[in-house]
Amino acid sequence: MLIIKDLYVSVEGMEILKGINLKVKPGEIHAIMGPNGSGKSTLANVLAGKEEYEVTSGEVTYTGEDLLEMSPEDRAREGLFLSFQYPVEIPGVPMVNFLKTSINEQRKYRGQEELTAGEFLKYMREKMELVDMHTKLTNRSVNEGFSGGEKKKNEIFQMALLEPKLAILDETDSGLDIDALKTVARGVNTLRSPENATIVVTHYQRLLDYIIPDYVHVLYQGKIVKSAGKELALELEEKGYDWIKKEMAV
Amino acid sequence: MSVLVEKADLSLKYTGHYNEVKDLLFEGSSHVLNAQRNKAFQDFVMQGIPTRKNENYKYTNLQPQFLPEYKFIHQREEVEADLNEVFRCDVPQLNTHLTLLINGWYYQKNKEAELPEGVILGSLEEIANTNPELIEKYYAQIAKTEEDPLVALNTAFAKDGYFLYVPKNVTIEKPLQLINLLQSNKDTFATQRNLIVVESGASLQLLLCNHTLDLNTYLSNSVTEIFVGENAHFDYYTLQNEHNKATSLNSVFIQQERDSTATTHTSSLHGGLIRNNLKFILNGENAESNMYGMSFIDKKQHVDNFTQVIHAQPHCQSNQLYKNVLNDQSTGAFAGRIHVMRDAQKTNAFQRNNNLLLTDAATMQTKPQLIIDADDVKCSHGATVGQIDEEALFYLRARGIGEDKARLMMMNAFAHEVVQEIKIEALRERIDDLVDKRLKGEVARCHECAYNCEC
Numbered sequence: 001m002l003i004i005k006d007l008y009v010s011v012e013g014m015e016i017l018k019g020i021n022l023k024v025k026p027g028e029i030h031a032i033m034g035p036n037g038s039g040k041s042t043l044a045n046v047l048a049g050k051e052e053y054e055v056t057s058g059e060v061t062y063t064g065e066d067l068l069e070m071s072p073e074d075r076a077r078e079g080l081f082l083s084f085q086y087p088v089e090i091p092g093v094p095m096v097n098f099l100k101t102s103i104n105e106q107r108k109y110r111g112q113e114e115l116t117a118g119e120f121l122k123y124m125r126e127k128m129e130l131v132d133m134h135t136k137l138t139n140r141s142v143n144e145g146f147s148g149g150e151k152k153k154n155e156i157f158q159m160a161l162l163e164p165k166l167a168i169l170d171e172t173d174s175g176l177d178i179d180a181l182k183t184v185a186r187g188v189n190t191l192r193s194p195e196n197a198t199i200v201v202t203h204y205q206r207l208l209d210y211i212i213p214d215y216v217h218v219l220y221q222g223k224i225v226k227s228a229g230k231e232l233a234l235e236l237e238e239k240g241y242d243w244i245k246k247e248m249a250v
Numbered sequence: 251m252s253v254l255v256e257k258a259d260l261s262l263k264y265t266g267h268y269n270e271v272k273d274l275l276f277e278g279s280s281h282v283l284n285a286q287r288n289k290a291f292q293d294f295v296m297q298g299i300p301t302r303k304n305e306n307y308k309y310t311n312l313q314p315q316f317l318p319e320y321k322f323i324h325q326r327e328e329v330e331a332d333l334n335e336v337f338r339c340d341v342p343q344l345n346t347h348l349t350l351l352i353n354g355w356y357y358q359k360n361k362e363a364e365l366p367e368g369v370i371l372g373s374l375e376e377i378a379n380t381n382p383e384l385i386e387k388y389y390a391q392i393a394k395t396e397e398d399p400l401v402a403l404n405t406a407f408a409k410d411g412y413f414l415y416v417p418k419n420v421t422i423e424k425p426l427q428l429i430n431l432l433q434s435n436k437d438t439f440a441t442q443r444n445l446i447v448v449e450s451g452a453s454l455q456l457l458l459c460n461h462t463l464d465l466n467t468y469l470s471n472s473v474t475e476i477f478v479g480e481n482a483h484f485d486y487y488t489l490q491n492e493h494n495k496a497t498s499l500n501s502v503f504i505q506q507e508r509d510s511t512a513t514t515h516t517s518s519l520h521g522g523l524i525r526n527n528l529k530f531i532l533n534g535e536n537a538e539s540n541m542y543g544m545s546f547i548d549k550k551q552h553v554d555n556f557t558q559v560i561h562a563q564p565h566c567q568s569n570q571l572y573k574n575v576l577n578d579q580s581t582g583a584f585a586g587r588i589h590v591m592r593d594a595q596k597t598n599a600f601q602r603n604n605n606l607l608l609t610d611a612a613t614m615q616t617k618p619q620l621i622i623d624a625d626d627v628k629c630s631h632g633a634t635v636g637q638i639d640e641e642a643l644f645y646l647r648a649r650g651i652g653e654d655k656a657r658l659m660m661m662n663a664f665a666h667e668v669v670q671e672i673k674i675e676a677l678r679e680r681i682d683d684l685v686d687k688r689l690k691g692e693v694a695r696c697h698e699c700a701y702n703c704e705c
């Protein structure tokens with residue numbers, strides 16, 4: 001589904017990703033862990049199509065196509081979803097309007113009928129229940145005045161509505177209490193299917209108690225320095241990132 | 251040197267014109283209007299056509315607008331408004347009374363609006379002749395000819411416009427609608443003089459639509475004086491939708507007495523050059539004034555909003571919110587002056603001006619000015635000039651929304667804050683739709699006027 005080959009990325013002339021290789025197959029859950037500043041969000045944003053990140057070499061194939069050639073909106077329409085680490089507030093754009101436009105733009109792209117206002121509202125209510133989303137939030141502008149946790153929940157709500165093929169969750173767990181964490185996990189696990197894949201970016205292993213990954217990768221200084229099964233997360237939790245850093249220094 | 255000569259010539263041209271048509275101006279006019287004419291003209295001569303040297307016109311040079319050879323209309327002309335054209339306009343589908351003015355003159359074939367008893371709506375010329383006592387007390391009282399050359403020129407030329415009188419405690423339920431049409435077979439200079447008197451306890455909403463009906467070059471110079479009595483409520487909506495060869499100069503003066511509320515809401519959707527002068531005088535305690543404005547301009551269009559709020563009495567509140575979206579090489583200006591006088595303790599005065607530049611070539615000037623002579627007041631002002639938030643744009647695109655649509659959503663979001671202040675629901679929906687069309691680059695016309703040309 002996703003193949004990243006030798007990916008180098010710079011921001012403002014500074015090299016941040018230094019040769020990433022990663023393969024994600026349908027049905028898999030990958031966790032990417034690593035200390036702050038190692039380049040996790042950079043990787044997530046490059047995959048979503050953020051223009052300020054410059055790919056200096058390497059390639060990314062998504063469902064057989066060259067991902068880096070696609071516009072951000074087409075990536076989304078092809079089923080790629082990024083849950084932002086810091087979702088932005090957009091005053092004046094009502095949530096409902098935003099969500100409906102988003103869904104219908106994607107449906108149009110896929111040659112499906114657009115949802116009517118009634119159909120959309122019904123669908124939205126279903127998903128609101130799933131992630132425990134409150135109307136006091138859907139009645140506002142996008143993320144406006146949302147708390148940190150509410151913003152994260154809103155990302156998962158959007159994921160539930162859009163039912164992506166590949167979801168990338170960038171620190172969706174940070175700042176969440178245990179109940180919110182469970183809600184996020186429920187959202188992800190409900191979406192889980194043999195056709196879909198998820199990349200969970202986190203630097204705590206806490207979330208991985210609820211979303212069981214097939215693979216865990218450690219990203220450090222722009223490189224994946226270690227990959228293993230879910231037990232790696234526990235090991236990291238126990239020994240901390242210093243262990244990796246020391247190992248790297250050797 | 252040659253510039254100086256041209257300037258002198260231009261003022262001379264208008265001086266010469268006044269002397270030439272003086273008899274026509276005095277003829278058929280009420281003594282109330284005539285009493286002001288000569289002094290007004292002297293005041294115009296003293297000030298001249300404003301250039302950037304005039305502090306109040308720093309961002310708008312009007313000299314080029316006064317240069318063309320215009321036709322003046324100093325006497326009522328027999329004109330036929332193409333009512334079919336106008337009624338095709340979508341705005342009249344609002345639940346409104348509908349009254350036309352053509353080139354500044356009250357249209358004689360206006361159907362009599364169904365209005366509550368005692369309400370007068372009609373031609374200023376006519377009513378000044380038949381009932382001068384209704385007008386005398388107010389005319390040229392707050393629009394001072396020595397303070398502004400456009401007011402001076404208007405008062406010198408003024409013959410007609412509309413007069414609206416709402417007696418004590420009368421509420422007009424349906425919003426009133428006035429349509430100003432510019433329609434001619436030549437390039438035309440239009441003068442319009444209006445007077446609105448809302449007596450104590452009265453209440454109404456007025457919607458004004460300014461349109462051009464053909465492609466001639468126009469300059470329209472209008473002055474409106476509005477008196478809002480004690481505990482009266484007055485909402486004044488303006489929709490400016492004219493073509494690129496139209497210059498629209500509007501000076502509105504509102505004086506409020508105690509416990510009154512007055513709101514102006516100006517949507518500048520299209521126009522070559524628009525200058526809106528707006529002055530509020532809070533002349534009684536506990537009065538509230540609201541000023542909202544938004545403009546959407548492109549090509550070489552220019553919009554300049556100039557507001558003045560005089561807090562003369564204590565415990566009053568004024569709010570100003572102006573937003574502009576500028577595309578291509580358009581230019582905009584906002585200057586807002588708040589003057590809190592010595593006795594005006596406990597004043598709350600707020601002002602905000604936000605601007606969205608869609609290109610690097612568009613420019614915006616914004617200048618707040620606070621003059622505060624009282625000590626117990628709350629005043630604030632803020633201004634921003636910025637581009638579309640790229641982070642927000644990316645967020646929308648990352649959810650599958652195409653770039654153009656995402657930009658449009660952001661622009662609509664920007665304007666939304668001003669749109670939502672429209673309290674007449676049908677008008678709000680209509681303007682929302684017009685704004686959306688305007689931002690999409692579609693012709694946001696309310697009727698079949700022809701400004702979609704490349705002029």
Ligand SMILES: Nc1ncnc2c1ncn2[C@@H]1O[C@H](COP(=O)(O)OP(=O)(O)O)[C@@H](O)[C@H]1O
Nearest residue numbers: 011012016035036037038039040041042043052
């Ligand atoms: N837009 C940006 N401009 C400049 N530097 C950036 C930008 N984004 C990320 N960086 C830098 O790249 C490095 C990696 O950041 P990031 O990908 O956010 O790490 P992580 O998500 O792993 O904490 C950091 O040193 C950060 O300062």
Ligand SMILES: [Mg+2]
Nearest residue numbers: 040041085171
């Ligand atoms: Mg990060």
